[in-house]
Amino acid sequence: MSATASPDAYHNPLRDSRDKRLPRVAGPCALVIFGVTGDLARRKLMPAIYDLANRGLLPPGFALVGFARREWADEDFTRIVHDAVRANARTPFREDVWDRLAEGLRFVQGTFDDPDAYDALADTLHTLERERGTGGNHGFYLAIPPNLFPVVLERLSASGLAQHNDDHWARVVIEKPFGHDLESARELNTLVNTVFPEDTVFRIDHYLGKETVQNILALRFANQFFDPLWNAHYVDHVQITMAEDIGLGGRAGYYDGIGAARDVIQNHLLQLLAFTAMEEPVSFEPAELQAEKIKVFKSTRLVEPLELTTSRGQYTRGWQGEIPAVGLLEEEGFAHDSGTETFAAITLEVDTRRWAGVPFYLRTGKRLGRRVTEIAVVFKRVPRLPFDQTMTEELGQNALVIRVQPDEGVTMRFGSKVPGSSMEVRDVSMDFSYGQAFTTSSPEAYERLILDMLLGEPSLFPVNDEVELSWSILDPVLDYWASHGRPDEYEAGTWGPASADEMMARTGREWRRP
Template sequence: MGITLEPMTTTTNTADATQNASEPKDTPEREWTNPLRDPRDLRLPRIAGPCSIVIFGVTGDLSRKKLLPAIYDLANRGLLPPSFGLTGFARRDWSEDEFREFVKKNVQEHCRTHFSEDTWTQLAEGIRFVRGTFEDADAFERLSDTVAELDRDRGTRGNHAFYMSVPPRDFPLVAKQLSNCGLAKSDSDAWRRVIIEKPFGHDLESAKRLDTVISEVFDEDSVFRIDHYLGKETVQNLLALRFANTMYEPIWNANYVDHVQITMAEDIGVAGRAGYYDGIGAARDVIQNHLLQLMALTAMEEPLSFKACDLTAEKTKVLSAVKLPKDLGAHTARGQYAAGWQGSHEVVGYLEEQGIDPDSTTETYAAIRLDVDTRRWAGVPFYLRTGKRLGRRVTEIAVVFKRAPHLPFDSTATQELGKNALVIRVQPYEGITLRFGSKVPGGTSMEVRDVSMDFNYGSSFTESSPEAYERLILDVLLGDPPLFPTTREVDLSWKILDPIEEFWSTLGQPEPYRAGTWGPAQAAEMLARDGHRWRKP
């Protein structure tokens, strides 16, 4: 994939070149730089200033497997200040030394970069622990004292981020406790920021209530809503693909695009998340946030810049232009996985999972058709699907193009020829695949078959891709919000999903599908009605 480049003047010695007597020995030579990179990255890395982060729910899976390793990896890459502070808030009866050992163990197990004792020693000096519950006002007073101590002894200068790695029902309580002990408000000399994990509410009404509570405590520009998919390199590369290459933009519209499929498939079941997942379901868990954000980035117009306000403006236009199908029964599908085989392992169905109500109507598979009512996308359906216990783990955006208007071949020469497609693979094998027709070598006849051309991050770059949480946590500490959904985006997403959820609530039990397959029959029928079929990733 090409990148449009701009020249930058530097001075280099060209001793072997024949020079004019009137010219200096050292002549300017053009060096090419990528304009999509943050200009601060061209010479110096983006390093956070004096600050700390407080993690609520620090003993949970997200913190152990993602947040703590990401913080260590940022420190190991030299992107955190030497005086950085990390405070854990939890019920455990731990000393600070015991908490440090907990952090070290999880960092060693899950960090992306090599483990360095020097980095760990420096980071460990700023680690603190506060024992308490969210209802305990005294615990938050102890947290306030701990934060003040970090300011005094570590030089964090009053700059603190609060990460709510907790169930959404606890967001309002934690926010009010932070307000009561004076930790929530920024001032001219120091900032306070809050990081909120999805889901942002259960529906539009609850999202608005949550936003009201949070906005009473924190300023709007201090609220960072995490969607970790937006931190993935491949998602960001979608912007480079579209706007740094002249070959794609002319065909990125209804004149050439037949339809778009956005898929997030998982091969696991609820995996110990029964308490969270049952009653939430696949659509609220994934479509409302991850997939609608991916759709917005795929469909949006070129932003004026890559600043937060400009990216948000274009994503908001897409979400505002979304139209639901008139017949929700024909153009949505939901399912619930039944017992089957996942690879070589036999697995139980959703209703047999520990902690799941045997009469549950929660869907583990959801697929919907949406239309974007703009000049660029008029008549192009966007199909979004997600599910658990599917054929394999994959997330991708597939832009499927229309067939050529005329094929000057015998029918037998192209009988297996499909539609051209550009597939952006978000995970697990990040990259881009272009599918097109090519002549079969050998023989004298013109036989055309589909072939694929692949770009793979792992083989194309020597640098390893940072984890999404590394990028997002650093952006919070820098106060740089381009990759975070705004309140308006969250509200529009719920406006799209709420009518679908209301319709599904009248249908009773979702259609079962066997574990290890690609979902219920009604999902395939949904596309067949439009003359399409799902890609097999």
Template sequence: MSADRWRNPLRDPDDRRLPQIAGPCALVVFGVTGDLSRKKLMPAVYDLANRGLLPPSFALVGFARREWSDAEFADTVKDAVREHTRTGFDEAQWERLAQGIRFVEGSFDDDEAFDRLKKTLTELDIEHGTDGNHAFYLAIPPNAFPTVLAQLKRTGMAVSGRNQTWQRVVIEKPFGHDLHSARELNALVNSVFPEESVFRIDHYLGKETVQNILALRFANQIFEPLWNSHYIDHVQITMAEDIGLGGRAGYYDGIGAARDVIQNHLMQLLALVAMEEPISFSPRELQVEKIKVLSSIRNIEPLAQHSARGQYGAGWQGSEHVDGLVDEGFPADSTTETFAAIAVEVDTRRWAGVPFYLRTGKRLGRRVTEIALVFKRAPHLPFDESMTAELGQNAMVIRIQPDEGVNLRFGSKVPGTSMEVRDVNMDFSYGEAFTVSSPEAYERLLLDVMLGEPSLFPVNEEVELSWSVLDPVLAHWAGADEAGDTPEHYAAGTWGPECADEMLALTGRVWRRP
């Protein structure tokens, strides 16, 4: 049965209110023994099955160097699912899913292993009904991409067959190390898979609150008229983590906060906030509008004053005293930043003159990701200064995690006989407004891969445009390192280095303390 015929013929394919069920297919995961697979991918596959969004003819194939049988791999997946499932473990549902679980032992340069993988997929197509549709998930280091892609090309597994079958590849970030390497990576991937078959995972785009940005803007008349430079003073986009590097020091050195978060997550959030209304919500129209924004971004000069970076030291994370970067195994002479902030502008009529401040860091005050649109002050306040001493600027804050929702801050009179105005908050929380918990980002994204729905996946041009914004900042920091101007230290549990505060203080602004 083909993927198209699997879908309910009574269902309108354009009706997005109804759940879409994936057609017959196999998901092949390279790097299946890693944390990403154990904590995110395997539980997401099970949760999709538990929600009835995977067909009986779905198969999961693991590829790794472990000497596992199919049953031993299934037990490993089962343990991961029990520990991390969102929807609760059901033995009957697990047994149905386990019927399609297979394992192939081998290394990436092992021709025989990939020949066995092809044989396994052929058997699943015939015996389990996966129908020739295969998605290859590269949850592996980027330096292993060329070998795996070459093997998929050599064996013919990357080539779609007849009867509208499909072959797709899923790539985890980072998408390159800079613009040059991103272009090389894109060319490599596209030499094996056409661009429409490439799905670059940015898990932030799978979060419900990120998708709600579009609904918030374009389904409501009250917000969109204010969403421009006439009313908005500046925008702050923050992704803060309260954890340190721990055992990831070796991986993180040479990458840093800017490459790890700003180039992908924060640039994509900026694009969704700043984009114009698309003609429709088709993947192509969304990508067109995001590309327009990314093409319009420019760094605010001079970079020495409008960028900041730092490395965390020891300090207090709540009531716990935590080690600094070097004590966690980071090289003492490394200049890789754990905090990064940049200031950019979007050169369009809507946003001319509005700075966008992007920041991310580890060992900050708390774990939070948010977008804050800070409004200009009222041009005239008919109050004495003492009446509004505690009044700040109006703000709309979109909370991405952990407490998903939207907050509006505005001025209100304090009860009493005197006229005193101070800030109050109007809060919308997903957890309180909806009885259904939000799916994990990887559930939505894996399902979209199987459905061939690319709306939430950055294309080549988006990746390269994001690097073109960040590359000058990285080059400036490299030059500063050579001159002895290394990242500034900040204590764990604070909100970053002083140079980040100075960056906003130049224009009389301050960072939010979420």
């Protein structure tokens, strides 16, 4: 059991001896969502809560409270949640499950800086404690822009709602971005921790809730035949890619001035690097897992010079398949001279005995060739091939590819003889697919992360040190780019600017084309 797990009616002192395959049900609690009228709440949070209820993972007295400026009654909020669940839930809609969940839905109207609204919220939560048996346990989900964090945190503190003791818990959930550089991340962490102790803060990186990301740990540490090869003796390099085929129309308010590196590399891709490069933890207790990731971040450095080992780009007009696509500067809301990058690639090394000399290439971009997130561990070529060159001219390097999305699974690429009378060796792939191997569909990331927060299980949530160390890795790149002109251009539907290919070609390597 985690040190941050809370006392609740479901606490069992023998829990550590239970079968770990058994699902854990959250104890009595209420979840308050600030920004409940936003897109995130409707598309992800409300459906995830229903799916948890549908799977029997929420307690009978669970309560969900929406907080927003809209002048809604409880009935209006219930209808909004119902429509969001109907439209976006992963599991089938069941009236009996919905009726039980709806009994615990409440809405509090008010602005984020209104003390009276927080008094009304406190009254609502006390009433739910009496009527629903929530035990005084409250989670506060800040699905709001970071500039609103200070006022909400201040009001939660002043109203006494952030109090945490042995009888009940109070936790806060924060969505990325966790700052925009190291200095702002430190300021944000200090601000949050003045109200909520670090062991009650849950920073959401939804990629860490994906089944395939968690499967990296199972793949590495539950299988003996990978471990002897998982090091610099056999690995040539690692490519970590998050590519999207969509543009940024309608997202200028969030994305302009942020860019691809801050939006994806600082959090998602560096976390994937940590899972790939970390040593085996003593156990999978949260503190042990986080300690190994922190060691990786402390050992990670940029490969220089940055003008040769990094690349940034901005998409221009092109074609997404058979559909014409406009360039970023033509997207609504973006200035005609915006210097925001939509593609970013960097080269890192992890200075540990296991990985010394192995480059890790991280890239992300919008309007690329297709939507895919993957980790490709590319192995060195064999020292000698006992074949004529013509027999192996189509043979590439062995690779283990972990597909995070959309087709979750693992692919191994290796050489095999082509059927026939001649000796010809060519690449073939052996594929494992989640969808084919398991009869049950994978839970959405938000299902896992919301449940873990309610259970007080912080393994999949970055802590202060992880956030600050990741910014310390990325900040020099951002500073360099800020003083070196505009991003390179690339056509929509391609795989990024020419500078990204040149970055790899200088070392005799090339990007995968998933």
